[in-house]
Amino acid sequence: MSITSPARQPLPAADEASATQVLALATGALRSRRLAEVEELRLGIRWAEVNGHPRDHRDPMVTPGGDGTPPVREHAIPELAMARETHPATTRALVADGLDLVHRLPLTWAVVEAGQCEPWVARKVAVLSRALLDDQVAKVDRAVARAIAGHAPSTVLEIARAKVIEADPETHRAERERSRHERYVRLSRSDEFGYRHLIARVTAGDAAWLDAMVDRVADILGTTMGADHNHDELRSIALGWLARPVDLLKLLLEHTDTETDSPSAAAPAWAIDDLADTVGRLAAMPARRLARLRGRGQLFVHLTDEALRTGTGVARVEGVGPIDVRQLHEVLGHADVTVTPVLDLRLRRRVDAYEHPEVVKDHVWLQTGGDCFPFTPRSATRDRVDFDHAVPYDDTGPPGQTGPQNSGPLRRRHHRTKTHGGLTTRVVGPGRHLWRTPHGQAFLVDHTGTRRVTGDEAAALAGAIEDGVELYFGAASVREWSGDQ
Template structure:
């Protein structure tokens, strides 16, 4: 029974991949000169209309980049790794493993990738996923060492440091891709600070907790330097006055730090922006939940931990009952603030609300008409969109209209309709869509949520 269900699940994933390949084939030619084509797969795979991605994603109730990955992996398997695809299509292996092999081998040209296909097709049905992926990486290097070297050079430009979404307790992951050498030094510094903190925190924190606290010290270089100096193990008879490993400017740097006034020392940490949304009741009581952009919900008491000892600049509270409007095409900053708070993030269907204010364009839901009536720019006709989503709406025949404060109605080129609001993205049936699309300007229609639940 377990074996049969596993095979059915695999074949269901294969059906989804076949549908993605069929969608790519249907949209394999541009409609006109302004219809851009993309090449999601590797060398030897067909092109696809970029504007077709979003509609497939909406139908699958997922993000467009997820749909793009599905199409790219499927086309790679069909056109570049046909032996491996035959094993996948028969339900004899996990499709996700084959898709990962497609990603690993994508930098290779169509000819050399055959070496990967032959090796993986013989192993993917009988070996653990980690073994198959390790084999694929080895064969990619063997198939084209020059491309691998070029890829290594390209990858160095893809180093990054990012923050995860906050969990419900106000904690986040710091995710970084750095060189092995830098990683070793960061790890050694964190370990050393954790050892020092153990003397004061060790009774109530395990070693991993201490390392987590130590990581926070890296963001406070002056405090960190003082901590390390206070706990330096000095032995004048064993070491010279300046260690051999120390840079020549070490003494001069320490002197400059000592000469800086307190405010300038604090400024070494740089400046950041933290957007906090909290009710007046929570402010008065000091209890409740606040929402921090890029972090998520936190207890009001935790705001002190987020702000630390930083200088805080407070921005005025927005009155969402107001309806600011402008005659200009460009959105004034007060209008942007209002639209951003009202929408809560990117308003494209199924788009994650992880974008920050600086990562979006403020787009007119109904196109701006220079000869039209005054007051076209405002929360009544605006929504934040990532640049990619903005371009799709402008050129990809996706229709949008504001359906109320923080509510946006979307229609795809083939007539699928979705409502995006604070509760997420919901598909509308034909009657609901027609009712909302035909509503006069300024009239809000709220379909019965129960119909969605049973639709």
């Protein structure tokens, strides 16, 4: 005797679901999301397969995945990134993780493909195990495949880390030794209030002395700045004093009572014999020479004449972001400041040479506002970009090829991709860059960001600019453009 179960009733929309149905919908949504991420990985893997051979001897191949994964054309990755509307580095990571899962972690990939685990956890395992050789990574694959469907992500990643160490203990010891000698001091990006995080990796001894000095200066500032500052705030301010050694020395000398020290007290182990002579030399130095002890740096600050006059408004600091004008003294301190007038972007600035003069670079940078590659953050600083001719420079061509009408700032990697990856670009108005890819995609990059345009729209934009017309879609407007703006 067989029993036929009734057909499952379709679930209602979320806003009409009961409590039980909401739970069923949540489970279904989870699986749908996981499978959608799996499909993205599959597409990345397939793109690597169809671009697995160079077009010619100048077409470089890279291996984004680990040992045993196939290579892919380096300049093919940005085109897939454009289709996905992401930065090329994000898409490169997707391709690398997908190739690792298929070729190096097949047992784990089977669980991912079935939608039984979070794909991001498997991708993280791929990254953790990437340095292992192909014959070593199987140990990681077996352990992770058994755990990834039922354990919390943190547990799975702990298992993966342990198996990576177990698979190659010698490399792990070498990495630990290398890490012990690795030092750095890094700055985060600025937040919306103009503050940044300073992160450093130093020895335990240096960290202790820095912490003690910051505490010492914070205690002094607590007596000079009033009681309306908490200790953490004072320590943050104190850290800034360490960047001004002359001011710091003066502060410490003014708030150190040397008369209470016992004459018979032994000198601290860190004190140098000629400390008094050093202090005397500092006291005798002119103020301008003392200022040089602070080191040199360069910041580009953009603000209006009204902000300068009234002391209110917003300033934009390249590499930092927008800050309140009243915070400029925190950024600039007592530094020497050079004030330059605003460039008139309507002026004609063209030269006949291949090299971009500084005034043309400034014009292009201000007009474009940053790296003009599609879907790229505008966070690059001008000292880290190349100024690229949109239409390649021709030694036998017409005069005035180098100027805002034919130039765009690009990070070096983006510049190489544009040059060797089959991408073409045109400047179709002040700060407007039209990009086209080998497979027919087209994108317009301007002050509003990056947006996809159709092939017909791209052809119209390029054709209009040839006639000196700047074309806008959606606004039903055109504007004459001489290329000098």
